[in-house]
Amino acid sequence: MRGEPGIGAAIAAEDSPLALLRCLHEGRVLWVNTAATRLLGVSVGDDLAGGADGADAELLRSFLQSLRGPGSRRVELESVGAGPLELLGSLGADGLVTVAAYGLAAFRDELAQARRAARTDGLTGLGNRLGFTDAVDAARGRDEPGVVGIIDLDRFKVVNDSHSHAVGDQVLQRISDVLLAHADERDVVARFGGDEFGLCFLGSEAFGRAQRFSSAVAADLATGVDLPQGLRLRVTASFGLADLRPGADLATAMHEADVAMYRAKHDRDDSTTVHSADHEQLERAGRTIEQLRQRADVDTRTGLARDHVFERDLPLAVGDARAEGRPVSVLLADLDHFHDFNARYLYESGHLALRSVAAAMSEAVRDGDRCYRYGGEELSVILPDTDEEAAIDVADRIRAAVVALAIPHEGRHTGLLTVSVGVCTAAPGEVVDPSRLVNGANLAVLVAKDSGRDATRSAPPSAEVPAPRARV
Numbered sequence: 001m002r003g004e005p006g007i008g009a010a011i012a013a014e015d016s017p018l019a020l021l022r023c024l025h026e027g028r029v030l031w032v033n034t035a036a037t038r039l040l041g042v043s044v045g046d047d048l049a050g051g052a053d054g055a056d057a058e059l060l061r062s063f064l065q066s067l068r069g070p071g072s073r074r075v076e077l078e079s080v081g082a083g084p085l086e087l088l089g090s091l092g093a094d095g096l097v098t099v100a101a102y103g104l105a106a107f108r109d110e111l112a113q114a115r116r117a118a119r120t121d122g123l124t125g126l127g128n129r130l131g132f133t134d135a136v137d138a139a140r141g142r143d144e145p146g147v148v149g150i151i152d153l154d155r156f157k158v159v160n161d162s163h164s165h166a167v168g169d170q171v172l173q174r175i176s177d178v179l180l181a182h183a184d185e186r187d188v189v190a191r192f193g194g195d196e197f198g199l200c201f202l203g204s205e206a207f208g209r210a211q212r213f214s215s216a217v218a219a220d221l222a223t224g225v226d227l228p229q230g231l232r233l234r235v236t237a238s239f240g241l242a243d244l245r246p247g248a249d250l251a252t253a254m255h256e257a258d259v260a261m262y263r264a265k266h267d268r269d270d271s272t273t274v275h276s277a278d279h280e281q282l283e284r285a286g287r288t289i290e291q292l293r294q295r296a297d298v299d300t301r302t303g304l305a306r307d308h309v310f311e312r313d314l315p316l317a318v319g320d321a322r323a324e325g326r327p328v329s330v331l332l333a334d335l336d337h338f339h340d341f342n343a344r345y346l347y348e349s350g351h352l353a354l355r356s357v358a359a360a361m362s363e364a365v366r367d368g369d370r371c372y373r374y375g376g377e378e379l380s381v382i383l384p385d386t387d388e389e390a391a392i393d394v395a396d397r398i399r400a401a402v403v404a405l406a407i408p409h410e411g412r413h414t415g416l417l418t419v420s421v422g423v424c425t426a427a428p429g430e431v432v433d434p435s436r437l438v439n440g441a442n443l444a445v446l447v448a449k450d451s452g453r454d455a456t457r458s459a460p461p462s463a464e465v466p467a468p469r470a471r472v
Helices: 034-040 054-065 105-118 129-139 156-163 165-182 206-223 250-267 279-297 307-324 338-345 347-364 388-404 434-450
Strands: 019-023 029-032 072-077 085-091 097-103 146-153 188-193 196-202 237-244 272-274 328-335 370-375 378-384 419-426 456-458
Touching: 019 034, 029 034, 034 097, 054 072, 054 085, 105 307, 129 188, 129 196, 129 250, 146 206, 146 250, 156 165, 156 307, 156 370, 165 188, 165 196, 165 206, 188 307, 196 206, 206 237, 237 250, 307 328, 307 370, 307 378, 307 419, 307 434, 328 338, 328 347, 328 388, 328 434, 338 347, 347 370, 347 378, 347 388, 378 388, 388 419, 388 456, 419 434, 434 456
Parallel strands: 237 272, 419 456
Antiparallel strands: 019 029, 019 097, 072 085, 085 097, 146 196, 146 237, 188 196, 328 378, 328 419, 370 378
16 A cells, blocks of 8 residues: 555555555545556646646536535546546545546447447448447448348248258358448448348439349359358349438338338239338228238248247347346247157147147246247257256256147157257346347257257357257
8 A cells, every 4th residue: 555544444455456546635646556657647746637637627516615514526537647537536534635537438339349249240230220320320420321121032042941050151141242242332231130231322313323233142142152061052032222312211111122122022022122102002001001910920830930030039139138238048949859740640640739739838928938940850949048057947947838738749758748958048248149148049959959858058159150960
């Protein structure tokens, strides 16, 4: 300890990582620890405000003078010591001011990284829906016309089901490369989630550029997407374009593009439709499209939301959890020996069993949780504001609910149909890409299978994509 004695050891330790000092109201430093000397560049006898520039010096002196009553006060400064700082000050019983200092540079860097992560699609590196809105707002002039677009890949679930989700992710990455290759510097390209991408073209020539872009991308995709495994997959897409009129609301224009895209899907796959309807036509078309969307979002076999809805909802749930400082968990439930069940009892019985399991799972989760058919005999759940322990409890309730159905399965040692469940959780404030939650839950399911099935296992978020293998 340097300077004035008598400071409590709890706050005055020379090696404390917290920068602390004591001073008079006019700023003369009476005691300072090593961390404060390093951060603020002051020693005993120095004027605390002496190293500040201009307005910061005046702000700091006013801050010190204000510490004459109970309670504490904060101030942010830019020109004291080693970069931007936050100071927390309070008045001691002896009439001296105690100041704690925190460097803001690292905090601001972390905040900027978190902000970028919240606006970036982790799989493709493109902006996500939030990043798209921010980028368009930043680039758009007040009186500047433009065109917005939505691209939706056709029958992309077939790619995931036939080649695995890992291959599907590679296809999405290659498609993002194609989109960027045909975009100009000022164009905005984003991935909205699942197999849906957003576009914005600005300027007087936006309409022509949007049409040329759509044609070029459609032609490139039609030639096939090359993958590292030596695969070449032909991919088609439906495009919807709409005017972004000067002063118009971006959300309204995106809705018009969405309507145009669904018209393209209805007319034929691999097509481009430019929206030009009047408001009355748009309202009628919007109602029709919403009905089509609702039907497309629901798996008819189980009554649950489909996998593309899961891929659309999960980034939103993760973003909300991160912003609110809450946990979020993902469950993947896989029916045990279900291929054997179908072979033994025939597929119609398998369909009925899958629907019964889906209904039992929906009853076992809580209000606010949402269940999905993830693919084949896999079901998934997004659990907002749910830590790992609570998520495991939900998973165990789902397993118990499936056993309570008492669906006979002679291929299981229990004689009943069961499920194995994988749990993955993002802790409060953790910056994690949604795909890592899915990877972790997938890895946990494999561990549950290997441990004997009808089990719940958890795993942390993971960058590792589980290798495709038969889950029985």
